[in-house]
Amino acid sequence: MARGYLATQKYNAENTGMGYTPFTIKKDGEKRQVRILQHELEWVNLHMHSAWKIVKPTRCAAPRTMEDDVEVEDRSQCPLCNAECPRSPKVCIPVRVRGDEDASRVQIIMYGRDHFAMVADAIEHLPEGKSMTDYDFEIKRVGSDTNTKYFWYRTETEQRPLNEAELKLEVPDMEEIVPILEEHVLLRRAKDYLDSEDAAPVGAAGGGGSNGSAKTPF
Numbered sequence: 001m002a003r004g005y006l007a008t009q010k011y012n013a014e015n016t017g018m019g020y021t022p023f024t025i026k027k028d029g030e031k032r033q034v035r036i037l038q039h040e041l042e043w044v045n046l047h048m049h050s051a052w053k054i055v056k057p058t059r060c061a062a063p064r065t066m067e068d069d070v071e072v073e074d075r076s077q078c079p080l081c082n083a084e085c086p087r088s089p090k091v092c093i094p095v096r097v098r099g100d101e102d103a104s105r106v107q108i109i110m111y112g113r114d115h116f117a118m119v120a121d122a123i124e125h126l127p128e129g130k131s132m133t134d135y136d137f138e139i140k141r142v143g144s145d146t147n148t149k150y151f152w153y154r155t156e157t158e159q160r161p162l163n164e165a166e167l168k169l170e171v172p173d174m175e176e177i178v179p180i181l182e183e184h185v186l187l188r189r190a191k192d193y194l195d196s197e198d199a200a201p202v203g204a205a206g207g208g209g210s211n212g213s214a215k216t217p218f
C-alpha cells in the first residue's frame with residue numbers, strides 16, 4: 001500500500017490539486033506519534049472553500065494584504081466568495097511521523113476550526129517557555145465520519161528541541177503548494193455551487209449545514 005514519496009506527490013497533485021503529503025489517520029482508535037517541525041506562530045493559515053460532493057476543497061482567491069498591521073482581503077475578487085460557497089480557515093502543521101519509512105518525508109496536518117480546537121488546547125497547556133516543537137505528540141483518532149475527533153497528547157519521553165536532522169527537513173511552503181486555481185476553474189466551481197443551491201429544496205442547501213454557517217462563511 002505504501003507509495004513512494006514522488007508517487008504520492010504526483011498522486012496528490014493529480015487527485016487533489018495539492019502537491020504535498022497529507023497526514024491521515026484512517027481508523028477509529030488508531031494513533032500516531034509525530035514531531036512538529038515548525039513553531040506554532042509560523043503555521044500557515046489558508047482559507048479553503050468547499051461544499052460536500054459539490055465543490056472540492058478550493059483555495060480562496062481573495063487577495064490578502066497588510067494594512068497598518070491588519071490583514072485585509074478583497075473577497076469581491078473570488079468567484080467562490082461571490083457565490084457564497086462555504087469557506088473555512090485551515091491551519092497547516094508540518095510533521096515527521098514516527099515510523100515513516102521515508103526519512104525525508106514531511107507530512108502536513110491540515111485542520112479546520114473544530115479539529116484545531118484540540119491543538120489550541122495542547123498549545124495552551126504547554127509548560128512556560130516551551131513550544132510545540134519541543135515534544136513528540138501522540139495523536140489519536142476517535143470516531144468516524146463527521147463524528148471524528150483527534151486527541152493530542154504531549155509525550156514527556158521525547159522532550160527535546162528539534163534535532164539537526166529534523167531542522168534540515170524541507171518544510172513545504174503551503175502558500176506555494178496549494179495554488180489559487182485559474183479563474184475559469186473557480187468560475188466553474190462557483191457555478192456548480194450556485195446550481196446545487198438552486199436544485200436543493202429550501203432548508204437543505206449544501207446537503208448539511210448543521211451549524212447553519214453556509215450563508216455566513218468565516
Ligand SMILES: [Zn+2]
Nearest residue numbers: 060061078081
Ligand atoms: Zn473566496
